[in-house]
Amino acid sequence: MIKLIRVFLSVVIASAVLLFVINRLNSAEGFSSGNTITIYNWGDYIDPDLIKRFKDETGIKVIYETFDSNEAMLTKIKQGGTTYDIAIPSEYMIQKMKEENLLLPLDQSKLPNLKNIDERFMDLPFDPNNKYSVPYFWGTVGIVFNTKLVGDKPFTSWNDLWDPSLKNDILLTDGAREVIGMGLNSLGYSLNDTNKEHLHEAKAKLDTLTPNIKAIVGDEIKMLIANEEAAVGLVWSGDAADMMGENENLDYVVPSEGSNLWFDNMVIPKTAKNIEGAHQFINFMLDAKIAAQNAEWVSYSTPNKEALKHMPKEMVEDERFYPSPELTDKLEVYENLGKKNLAFYNDLFLEFKMHRK
Amino acid sequence: MYDFEGFTLDWYKELFQDTRLLIIVLNTLVIALLSALFSTIIGVLGAIAIYQLRRRQTKNTILSLNNVLIVSPDVIIGASFLILFTTAGIKLGFYSVLLSHIAFSIPIVVIMVLPKLLEMSPTLIDAARDLGASKWDVLAKVILPYITPGIFAGFFMALTYSLDDFAVTFFVTGNGFSTLSVEIYSLARRGISLNINALSTLLFLFTILLVIIYYFITQRTKTQVGGIRND
Amino acid sequence: MENKLTRNIYMIPYWLWIALFVIAPILLILYYSFFDIEGHFSLVNYQKFFTPVYLKMTLSSFWYAFLITLISLLVAYPTAYLLTKTRHKHLWLLLIIVPSWINLLLKAYAFLGIFGTYGITNSFLEVIGIGTKQILFTDFSFIFVSVYIFIPFMILPIFNALNELNPSFIDAAHDLGASKWTTFRRVIFPLTMDGVKSGCQVVFIPALSLFMLTRLIAGNRVITLGTAIEQHFLVTQDWGMGSTIAVFLIIIMFLFMVLTGTRKRGM
Numbered sequence: 001m002i003k004l005i006r007v008f009l010s011v012v013i014a015s016a017v018l019l020f021v022i023n024r025l026n027s028a029e030g031f032s033s034g035n036t037i038t039i040y041n042w043g044d045y046i047d048p049d050l051i052k053r054f055k056d057e058t059g060i061k062v063i064y065e066t067f068d069s070n071e072a073m074l075t076k077i078k079q080g081g082t083t084y085d086i087a088i089p090s091e092y093m094i095q096k097m098k099e100e101n102l103l104l105p106l107d108q109s110k111l112p113n114l115k116n117i118d119e120r121f122m123d124l125p126f127d128p129n130n131k132y133s134v135p136y137f138w139g140t141v142g143i144v145f146n147t148k149l150v151g152d153k154p155f156t157s158w159n160d161l162w163d164p165s166l167k168n169d170i171l172l173t174d175g176a177r178e179v180i181g182m183g184l185n186s187l188g189y190s191l192n193d194t195n196k197e198h199l200h201e202a203k204a205k206l207d208t209l210t211p212n213i214k215a216i217v218g219d220e221i222k223m224l225i226a227n228e229e230a231a232v233g234l235v236w237s238g239d240a241a242d243m244m245g246e247n248e249n250l251d252y253v254v255p256s257e258g259s260n261l262w263f264d265n266m267v268i269p270k271t272a273k274n275i276e277g278a279h280q281f282i283n284f285m286l287d288a289k290i291a292a293q294n295a296e297w298v299s300y301s302t303p304n305k306e307a308l309k310h311m312p313k314e315m316v317e318d319e320r321f322y323p324s325p326e327l328t329d330k331l332e333v334y335e336n337l338g339k340k341n342l343a344f345y346n347d348l349f350l351e352f353k354m355h356r357k
Numbered sequence: 358m359y360d361f362e363g364f365t366l367d368w369y370k371e372l373f374q375d376t377r378l379l380i381i382v383l384n385t386l387v388i389a390l391l392s393a394l395f396s397t398i399i400g401v402l403g404a405i406a407i408y409q410l411r412r413r414q415t416k417n418t419i420l421s422l423n424n425v426l427i428v429s430p431d432v433i434i435g436a437s438f439l440i441l442f443t444t445a446g447i448k449l450g451f452y453s454v455l456l457s458h459i460a461f462s463i464p465i466v467v468i469m470v471l472p473k474l475l476e477m478s479p480t481l482i483d484a485a486r487d488l489g490a491s492k493w494d495v496l497a498k499v500i501l502p503y504i505t506p507g508i509f510a511g512f513f514m515a516l517t518y519s520l521d522d523f524a525v526t527f528f529v530t531g532n533g534f535s536t537l538s539v540e541i542y543s544l545a546r547r548g549i550s551l552n553i554n555a556l557s558t559l560l561f562l563f564t565i566l567l568v569i570i571y572y573f574i575t576q577r578t579k580t581q582v583g584g585i586r587n588d
Numbered sequence: 589m590e591n592k593l594t595r596n597i598y599m600i601p602y603w604l605w606i607a608l609f610v611i612a613p614i615l616l617i618l619y620y621s622f623f624d625i626e627g628h629f630s631l632v633n634y635q636k637f638f639t640p641v642y643l644k645m646t647l648s649s650f651w652y653a654f655l656i657t658l659i660s661l662l663v664a665y666p667t668a669y670l671l672t673k674t675r676h677k678h679l680w681l682l683l684i685i686v687p688s689w690i691n692l693l694l695k696a697y698a699f700l701g702i703f704g705t706y707g708i709t710n711s712f713l714e715v716i717g718i719g720t721k722q723i724l725f726t727d728f729s730f731i732f733v734s735v736y737i738f739i740p741f742m743i744l745p746i747f748n749a750l751n752e753l754n755p756s757f758i759d760a761a762h763d764l765g766a767s768k769w770t771t772f773r774r775v776i777f778p779l780t781m782d783g784v785k786s787g788c789q790v791v792f793i794p795a796l797s798l799f800m801l802t803r804l805i806a807g808n809r810v811i812t813l814g815t816a817i818e819q820h821f822l823v824t825q826d827w828g829m830g831s832t833i834a835v836f837l838i839i840i841m842f843l844f845m846v847l848t849g850t851r852k853r854g855m
Contacts, residue, residue, distance in 0.1 A: 001501050004508060011394045018387045025380050038533060043540075063533035064377075068542050071822045072527065079439050081449035082531030168722070174803060176823070215725040215807020220700060229705050229724070339625045339825075346824040350816070351641055353808050403602030421845045422610050425838060427790060429613075430797040430814045432821045433834050437613035460609040463602075468790060469745065472782040476752065506751070510744050513685055517740070520689045538691050557694050564686055572679045 037085040037277040038063040040073060042264075045088065045137075047297035054284050060277045068219075077102055077269045084271045085278040091126045091263040092177075094133050095336040103132040104268045110279040113286035116306040120325055121263070124333060133265035134282055135303035137295075139237035140261055140323065140331060141178055142254040146247070149231035158186035158255045161232065162209055170209075171224055171233040172216045176342075176349035177334060178260070179206065179216070182234060185257045191332045194341045203348045207355050216353060225250065236262065238300040241321055245299065252320045254327070261331035263303075378540070382556065384451075385520065385537040392458030393515035399459070400466025400511055405500065407467065408474040420471075423464045434461060435528030442529060449531030457529045458519045465518060466511030473507035474500070614838065620831035625824075633832035642816070642833070649812040652727075653795035656734045660791050661784065663735065664742035671743075672750045681747055688740045696733065696804040703729050703805075725807035733805045734798060742787040749783025750776075785848045793841050813837055 039046075043066040051062045065084070067073040070093040077084060078100065089097065097103050108114060114134065121135045143155050153163070161170060161182075172179055181191045183202030193199065214230045225233045226246035235243075240252040266285065268278045284290060288306035295302035296311060301321050308316045316322055337345070403423070410416045426434060438460070442453045477500070485499045501508075523538040530539060537556075624630045636642065671677050671684075687695075702708050703723040710720045723729050753776065761771040777784075797814030808815075813833055820830030 001497055001505075004501065004505060007509075007512075008394060008397075011390050015387050015390045015394075018383050018390075022380055022383045022387065025376055025383070028376070043542075065531075065533060065535065066540070067527075069822060071825055074825075075436065075439070075528070075822075076531070079443045081439075081443050081447075081453075171807075174808060214722075215809065216803075217807055218803055220697070220804060223697075223700065224704075227704060227706065343625050343824055343826055346819070346826075347641075350811070350819070354641065354644065354811050356809075399601045399605060402598055403605070406599040406602055417846060419606070421842045422606055424789065424793065424841060424845060425610050425614060427793055429834060429838070430799060430817045432799075432818045433617065433830070434613070436821055436827070437616050438609070440616065441608070441612060460605060463605055463609075465790065468786050469748075472745065472749065472786055473752070475782065506748055510748055513682075514741070514744065517685065517688050521692055523691075523693070538693070541691050541693055554694070557690055561686070561690055564689060565683070568682045568686060569679070572676070572682065 035059060035274070035277065036061045036063055037274045037281055038065060038083055039281070040065050040067060040077070040084040040087040040269075042066060042088065043068065045264075045298060047294050049297075050285070050290060050294055053290075054281060057284070058277075058280055060274075060280065062281075074102075077271055080271055082271065083273040084269050085274050086272075086281055087267055087269050088136055088264050089267060091124070091265065092334045092336055094265055094267060095126045097267070097269070098127070098132055099336075102270050104270055104272060104275065105131050106134065106268065106282070107279060110276075111283045111286065113283050113288075116286055116288050116291070116304045118303055118305040120328065121303040124263070125335070126263075126333065127265070133267045134286065136264045136266050136285070137238065137298065137300040138261070138263045138303050139301050139321070140254045141181070141234070141236055141259045142240065142252055144225060144233045144235050144240045144243060144250055144252045146225070146228060146231045146249050147251055148249040149228060155232075155253050156256050158182055158257055160255075161186075161212065161234075163212075166212045166232060168212065168214050169231045170212045171214055171221050171230045173221055173234055173236065173239075174216050174218050176345045178234060178236075179352070180345050180349055181260060182206075185255070185259060188257060191258075191260055192335045192337060194337055194344075196344070199344065199348060203352055206352050210355055222246075237321055238298075241299045254320075254323065254331070258330050258332060261328055261333050263333070264300075378556065381535050381537055381540050382560070384534065388451075388455055388458055388536060389516050389519040392455055392462055392519045393512050395455075395459045396462035396515045397466050397508060397512045400463045400515075401470055401501075401504070401508055403463065404467045404470040404474055404504075405496075407471060423467050425464075426461050427464050427468075431522065431524030432528075435525040438525065439528040449529060450534040453529045453531070454526055454534060454536070457525050458522065461522070461525060462515035462518045465514045466508075469511035469514055470504055470507040473504040477503050617831045617834050617838075620827050621835050623828040625826045625828060633829050636829060637832055637836060645811055645816060646813060646836070648810070649796050649814075652731065652734075652798075652810060652812065653792050655731055656738060656795045657788055657792040659731065659735050660738050660742040661788065664739055664746055664787065665784070667739075668743050668746040668750055671747055677747075677751070681744070684743060685740045688737070692737065692800060693804075695737070696801060699729070699733050699805060700724065724805070725809055727806070727810070730801060730806040730810050733801055734795060737801070738791045738795065741790045745783040745786040745790070746780060747783075749780035753779055789845070789848060793844060796840065797837060 037060055039062055041064065045066075046064075051064060055061055065082075067076070070089050073087060073089060074093060074097065076082065077087060077097070094103070108130070111134065114130075117135055121138060123129055127133045143158075143161070145155050149169075150166070153160070153165070177191070180199065180202055183206040184191055184193050184198065187198070187202055187205060189195075189198045189202065215224075217224065219239075221233055221235060222239050222243050224230060225235075226243045228247070228249075233243075235252075237252065237254075240250070244250045244252065266282050268275060268282075272278055285294065286304065288304060289310050291302050291304035291307035292310035295304070295307060296315070302308070302311075308322075319327075407416060407419055407423075410419065434457075438453075438457045439449075442449060442456075447453050447456070481499055481503070482495055485495050490498065521538065523542050526536050527539050527542070530536070537560075621633055622629055622631070624632045667684075671680050674680055700707075704710070705720060705722070705724075707723075709723055714720055757775055757779065758771060761775045766774065796812065797817065798812050799814040799818045802808060802810045802812055802815045813836075817830045817833050817837070820826045820833070824830075
């Protein structure tokens, strides 16, 4: 009994001390007072230096929270409870949030730097006139391959993945639309196809790829491919850029049949309290030099055409990550297919995962 | 990740300059300690309550209910707690996280404590009662000392659950409050940086050190309890 | 009755917890399970659960959970037994538990390194002449890592049971001429059965709903019920189907609890 009480008392004391320290640290950082905005973003998706700079320039303190999937973010914003002033979802999620009335319209008069964004990334079908969102980063889906491991075998088409020499050598990103989309693209169908026969055909074709697939993984795909665990991967361009920074044998290609063009955009969710501050932050991030610094740090492709002038030439001229307008015209942006169709995609994907060699 | 190019202490240096990360670590520890403490207290009371139930049927039902949170996948627990807190109007942050950690640690405490109670001979309590012990005396002088090992086991399990949890915390946290596991999981999109590894190593060594110190302090002050074979 | 009143007062937190954090969520899940993806009331989710895809998934989850529990038990029992024989047994026990305080994701990432094509294990296999094997993304790696994660939860209750074992029982058995094996089979094991049971409960049931490891270590080659629930809640946003699987998981758990329930000393 005495032993119990002693242990419990020490726990209480330790907690009290820790709480006191946390409190001091929090007030030292200024998180507990006044003018703040809360940003909800993917992990490691902004140069931390810029957050400090924003605070120095505007006096607004930034509380930075992170999520690891669009859907998890949606659930949190929908339920409320936290005053997120800015979130950075992907394009298909923006459409969904719009439909569920979770977004506030932007006041473009407060965003003079919006003119820096390349026109081809403005006014896209998922958000006409950019009423709710401003592009943050963009990219493609494609094949990353290790030239040392696959030899000089060229990759130009999705169908190259079905080559028997790649047995057990492919890693796929764990995304229903990406993987089923690859099947659809390889058959010449659209990424937004909802014809069930086409989808079944795509799934049947993917089943024949099973012997070549080593695993279907999440973000760890970057580490695995950079470490040459597998020679080929189906990835997003941003991830590919990361991997190529780690391993110089890697190369990236967007197959000729077409692929996906994606965007992560800044939005103001309806949970926002400091709407003025949120606009200030968006405008700050749209500044050419700031965007350039951020793009260099994050290494994804920036839609800010003025920023490109402040970035290293070899980065901007890399066709793999800054493809020409002719190429991007061939790519498709995901449309919101509706819950029923999406569920069908996911069911097929689940069946595909359970298909054993 | 195993592409090390040499040893450096830079990651540790970077670590100590990162106040945000430091706050997160301290948050994690406070939540773990407090949730383990409260869940142990409630769990022990719960185990005693279950022990005192007379009908086997009721006992089994309560036990099964007790275990629901152990079997439910974290995502469901997280999502339903989130709905619960937002409907109840509890602000997301420290308290919502603490409450959920207490909630999902209680069943493991009960599971750890109950077997000890069951193996305790009922005559022990009867004897104490016959000798005129009050209800409180029975609890404090007979039951609790007997089940102390189970209580500690429960406490440590609760600590483990709390430190390990990601999914539930993710859902019920908010307003800038974050714990280490949430931070680690959200970093996974860009690859876990080496300073997180450095941090985990530090925490790990620190805990081991604490454990060893704690052990030897209790060893020295402890009087040898009977019933252990000296061979 | 004063007695009854005091009893009820200190039991309040626990009953409150059961009502708020157990029964309320169960009702919520049950409620959600009757809605299809478009939010209409229907039984379509239950219909879907009885299609081959989900039945196959249920069976394979059971199989993996069973293997994980069995192997954990086979490793944990002797370990716990040896621990009780060591000098600083509580210190050793703590040292076994402490690694489980390291974040699961970090541990899984470490295993990606250990089991990878160029990892430590394969370098070792190479040296002893077996050659590089694919270890990552196989059933073996999945079960190995799961057992590694769950083993402290199995050791702890068994250790407690063994530690409480009255040594005079063993002495008595010896005096009566029982061999070591007979003593174990007829005396030690039955007396520690409760520890074994609670160990199995805290391993088997969570093993059914593992999700992180199925992707990280098994590369989505193993799909458990937990993986499917996680997908439905977080990716498909089909909370109805996710809840339906959860309902079945809860039923399975109830059955398992009844099967391993304690029924000694006339209780």
